[in-house]
Amino acid sequence: MCSSDLFKVGEGLVGEAAALRRGLFIDGGTTALALDTGVGVLHPQTLFSLPLVHRENLLGVLTGASHASLGSRERAWLEQTAAGVAVGLHAVRQFHELKELSRQLNDRSRKIEAQNRELERASRLKRSEEHTSELQSLAYLVCRLLLEKKK
Numbered sequence: 001m002c003s004s005d006l007f008k009v010g011e012g013l014v015g016e017a018a019a020l021r022r023g024l025f026i027d028g029g030t031t032a033l034a035l036d037t038g039v040g041v042l043h044p045q046t047l048f049s050l051p052l053v054h055r056e057n058l059l060g061v062l063t064g065a066s067h068a069s070l071g072s073r074e075r076a077w078l079e080q081t082a083a084g085v086a087v088g089l090h091a092v093r094q095f096h097e098l099k100e101l102s103r104q105l106n107d108r109s110r111k112i113e114a115q116n117r118e119l120e121r122a123s124r125l126k127r128s129e130e131h132t133s134e135l136q137s138l139a140y141l142v143c144r145l146l147l148e149k150k151k
Contacts, residue, residue, distance in 0.1 A: 017049035050082035
């Protein structure tokens, strides 16, 4: 997305729909509205911008144009579609957030497993050292007993 694709809230049709949090429809005559597509100029009958809002969070604005005038039925359908798109965007966002949390959890789990392996190794080493120390103490006692018997 380049900076020219960004709109400030309240700026133009897109920004105004975002600020008001409701759909805006602009009707024009055959030449009143002009939409430059880059390959030609279209003269739509209606321009619209519909905020994509989910649980009071603005996720974006859906903007379009129609060659025919849009009646109340078509406008209501577009607004319902925008609400559905907002739910879908929210679900995608949640999916990506959950995916990231899952990745972080897996990373932490691997670190904990590595720490547990290291602790187990240290514990075995300590037990081995304790065992060696016990054997050394036992050997020392046996040597002392043998030396005392010789006397």
